[in-house]
Structures are given as structure tokens and as C-alpha cells.
Amino acid sequence: MDNVSFHEDHDLHLHRHDNEFALQVLAAILFLVVLMLTGLLGNTLVVYVYTFKFKHSTTRCYILALAIFDLVSCAISIPVEIADMRFNYTFGQYGFCKIMRVFVTFSSMSSGAVLVAVAVDRYKKICRPFRGQTTPFVAKVAIIICSLSSFLLSLPAAILYGSRTVTTDDVRVNGSDCSTADEYIKTPYPLIYNGVQFFVFISSTLSLIVLYSLIWRQVARQRSFRRSVRAEQNHGRTLRIVVTHGNQTSETNNTSDDFLSSSTEGDANKAANDESSSRNIVTAVELTINPHKEEGCGRSSVTTLNSNKLSVGSQSKIRHNRTQSTSVSKSSQRPRGQKTTFMLFLITLVFVLSFLPHLGLMATRAVNKHVFDHLQGAAMTAYNLFLRSYFINSASNPIIYSFCNEHFRRELNHLWSKLKCRA
Known part of the structure; x- marks a missing residue:
């Protein structure tokens, strides 16, 4: 008890x-x-x-x-x-x-x-x-x-x-x-x-x-690059993207707006897959300054940018079914x-x-x-x-x-x- x-x-x-x-x-x-x-x-x-x-x-x-x-x-x-x-x-x-x-x-x-x-x-x-x-x-x-x-x-x-x-x-x-x-x-x-x-x-x-x-x-570099390209756009510049496929080289001219529309997420996977299938390599991105007609200038200056440093900000989407062409994505992406x-x-x-x-x-x-x-x-x-x-x-x-x-x-x-x- x-x-x-x-x-x-x-x-x-x-x-x-x-x-x-x-x-x-x-x-x-x-x-x-x-x-x-x-x-x-x-x-x-x-x-x-x-x-x-x-x-x-x-x-x-x-x-x-x-x-x-x-x-x-x-x-x-x-x-x-x-x-x-x-x-x-x-x-x-x-x-x-x-x-x-x-x-x-x-x-x-x-x-x-x-x-x-x-x-x-x-x-x-x-x-x-x-x-x-x-x-x-x-x-x-x-x-x-x-x-x-x-x-x-x-x-x-x-x-x-x-x-x-x-x-x-x-x-x-x-x-x-x-x-x-x-x-x-x-x-x-x-x-x-x-x-x-x-x-x-x-x-x-x-x-x-x-x-x-x-x-x-990398994001900061992309933003800096986009700002510089927008500044160049105001002076009539265009972008020439040079793509090599084996020993062949092709070029695509784009406006600054098209170039800036590259995406960082959705198209990264597609670009990587297309690169793997077609063996295309972006070797250079050149910024070409168009002559100003009003100035009557007959020469243009070219600035060559390292593609490695601009891997995403300057990326182009390389398609296998379109020979050496560069397409763009929506800017909203x-x-x-x-x-x-x-x-x-x-x-x-x-x-x-x-x-x-x-x-x-x-x-x-x-x-x-x-x-x-x-x-x-x-x-x-x-x-x-x-x-x-x-x-x-x-x-x-x-x-x-x-x-x-x-x-x-x-x-x-x-x-x-x-x-x-x-x-």
C-alpha cells in the first residue's frame, strides 16, 4: 500500500x-x-x-x-x-x-x-x-x-x-x-x-x-555589359556574333535589343544541349560601330570582347537545325x-x-x-x-x-x- x-x-x-x-x-x-x-x-x-x-x-x-x-x-x-x-x-x-x-x-x-x-x-x-x-x-x-x-x-x-x-x-x-x-x-x-x-x-x-x-x-557583369550595350545602341551600334563550326565561320548581325534578350535560365539548358549536338562554339563577340550618316564618317571602329567573360550576358542560342545561325529569346526571360x-x-x-x-x-x-x-x-x-x-x-x-x-x-x-x- x-x-x-x-x-x-x-x-x-x-x-x-x-x-x-x-x-x-x-x-x-x-x-x-x-x-x-x-x-x-x-x-x-x-x-x-x-x-x-x-x-x-x-x-x-x-x-x-x-x-x-x-x-x-x-x-x-x-x-x-x-x-x-x-x-x-x-x-x-x-x-x-x-x-x-x-x-x-x-x-x-x-x-x-x-x-x-x-x-x-x-x-x-x-x-x-x-x-x-x-x-x-x-x-x-x-x-x-x-x-x-x-x-x-x-x-x-x-x-x-x-x-x-x-x-x-x-x-x-x-x-x-x-x-x-x-x-x-x-x-x-x-x-x-x-x-x-x-x-x-x-x-x-x-x-x-x-x-x-x-x-x-556573374550577374553583376551581365548587368554592366547590358548597360554598356544600351549606351552603344544610342549611338547606332550593331552587334556581330561570330560562330565557328569546324573550319567554317559564319556571322550574324543583331541589334542591341535582340542581343540583350538572352536569358539566363531557360535558354542556358537549350544552348548547352544544342552546343553538344552541333559542336558549335561561340568564339568571339564583336561590337561594331556603324558610321553616322550625318557625320559622313567612312570608317568604323571595332571592339572585340572575350566570349568567356561574357558567357551568359552575351550568349546566343545556337540551333542544330539552322546552320551556324544565332537566334534570340524573349527579353522577359x-x-x-x-x-x-x-x-x-x-x-x-x-x-x-x-x-x-x-x-x-x-x-x-x-x-x-x-x-x-x-x-x-x-x-x-x-x-x-x-x-x-x-x-x-x-x-x-x-x-x-x-x-x-x-x-x-x-x-x-x-x-x-x-x-x-x-x-
Whole structure:
């Protein structure tokens, strides 16, 4: 009878601590609830719109993958994290604590790996448009590789995480938190695992910084070149594009407006494919100044530009079925390609920034295991909020799509109009 009474008192004591802790971190819980609802709705819309309303492309494949990973976070990881905070003193005793940590790590690392693949794809499209481009099939293979590698890196979480003893104001009663398991707290394995995660994050971040720096440098060159050509257009200049095919050479004269209409995304793939099939190589781009009739000038000056330095800004679309001819694309495609790059850059930036507070706390806790054990009040709320800061990324992506992608906004408005009509 005494044992039954003690067990009941034990459970009541832990539940009382659960309630007190939940009130302490209520702001963090509510914040995660908002992220969960926003992410569930937003990413569901992203999956629907990009699946049924967008054409098949590498960008579509990557965005769908990111949306699915974010849905996993919002549907599984965030609710379990909320339960962990709500029942902080009893949640560690449940077996799915380990599974939850694997899901959280997997979805986050998969998103980061896909963002690196996205950056490589944008780099190839903008900085290397005449070389082999990523096809939708290759993009799907890259996503599978990213998922498998992230899953393998997440598996140690199932071993290292589990029930961790949490003390209470009664020395006879201890709680159970879902964190680094007791048997591994005094071992070097958590530090090694967190160090590997930190290394993966830093190396991925550095790769993203380098790739997007090269991309924006190339975009800046393109803009500078377009401004210079527009200035030349005002003085009656024309463009002569020289194309070689084997030992034969042909020339195409275009106006400045035609030349400036080259795209950075859609035509990059076509140009690369046409180059591969026809073996055409753009060897030179020359800017020829026409004589001004009113000045009676009989001479013209020629400026030769390096085609490598103007790979995208001065690219011509080389067709296999039209011998040594240069065609142009719609000028409206250039801003669309650059807007897509900017949108993906914002997604990457938010991902990196949302992870920094979490990794900072994890690194600190790995060095000093008990540094956060006695936090109270606002400090406890801030700690639990920043520890889960990476979930911001899961809810923010649909908002970025809405601001940066006009087609996505238009489809959302159309869907909303249909829903209002049915209501």
C-alpha cells in the first residue's frame, strides 16, 4: 500500500513539474504552434501548386523536395517538440523519443543538402551555360543521394538520444527528459556527433557562400555589359556574333535589343544541349560601330570582347537545325531567371540564419554539459526557443515563394477564387 501511494505521489509530483515548466516556456510553445500551422498550410500549397501548375524542371524538383522535407518537420518534428516541452519531466520515458530525434535531424540535414545541390544548379546555369546542365532526372538522383546521406548521418541520434534524468525539488523523485541519454552524457560521443554536425553545417555554408558569390559576380557583369550595350545602341551600334563550326565561320548581325534578350535560365539548358549536338562554339563577340550618316564618317571602329567573360550576358542560342545561325529569346526571360536565383538565395540565407542559434547552443552544451541546467523564467523560454530555431526555415519557404514568384502568387489567387466560389 505504501508503494502504491508513493507511485501516485511520484506521478503527481512529476505532472506538477510538467505544468510549471509548460507555463514557463509557454511563449516558445505558442511560437512553435504558429510555425507548425503556417508550415503545414504553406508547404501543402507549395506541393499542390508546383506539382500540378508548374512545368517539369530542375527547379521544380528541388522546390518540391524542400517542401516535402518541411512538411515532415511541421507534421511530425514540431508537434513532438511541443509535446517534449509540455511534458518536460516525463517525455523521455517514451520510446519514440529516439525516433523523434532521427526525424528532426533527417529533415533538417536533407534540406541543407538539397540547398547545396540547388546552388550548384544555379551556378551551372548562370556561370557555365554552355556546358552540361542538370536535367530533371539528375536532379531527382541528387535528391535521393541527399536523402540517403542525411539519413545515414541521422542514425547516431537514435543511439545517443533518449531518457536523461532531470532532478526535482524532491530528492526521491527524478524526471525523464528527451535529450542526450544518461549513459552517453559522460562519454565523448555526443561531442563527436555534434562536432560532425557542426562541420557539415560549416562546410555546406562555405560552399553556399562561394557558389552564390560567383553567381552574383556573374550577374553583376551581365548587368554592366547590358548597360554598356544600351549606351552603344544610342549611338547606332550593331552587334556581330561570330560562330565557328569546324573550319567554317559564319556571322550574324543583331541589334542591341535582340542581343540583350538572352536569358539566363531557360535558354542556358537549350544552348548547352544544342552546343553538344552541333559542336558549335561561340568564339568571339564583336561590337561594331556603324558610321553616322550625318557625320559622313567612312570608317568604323571595332571592339572585340572575350566570349568567356561574357558567357551568359552575351550568349546566343545556337540551333542544330539552322546552320551556324544565332537566334534570340524573349527579353522577359532574363528577369525571371534572376528572380528565381534570388528566391533560392533567400531560402538558403534563411536556412543558414535559422540554424545558427541552435548550433551555437548545441556546441556550448557539448563543451559544458550542465551549463543550461538551472535556467529559470525568461532565460528558460529563450533557451527553448533558440534551441528549436531551425524550425523557422520550415515555415518561411512558402512565404518566400509568395513574395518572389509571380506565377506561384497567381496560382494561389486562382485557387482562393475557386474556393470562395464554392463556398
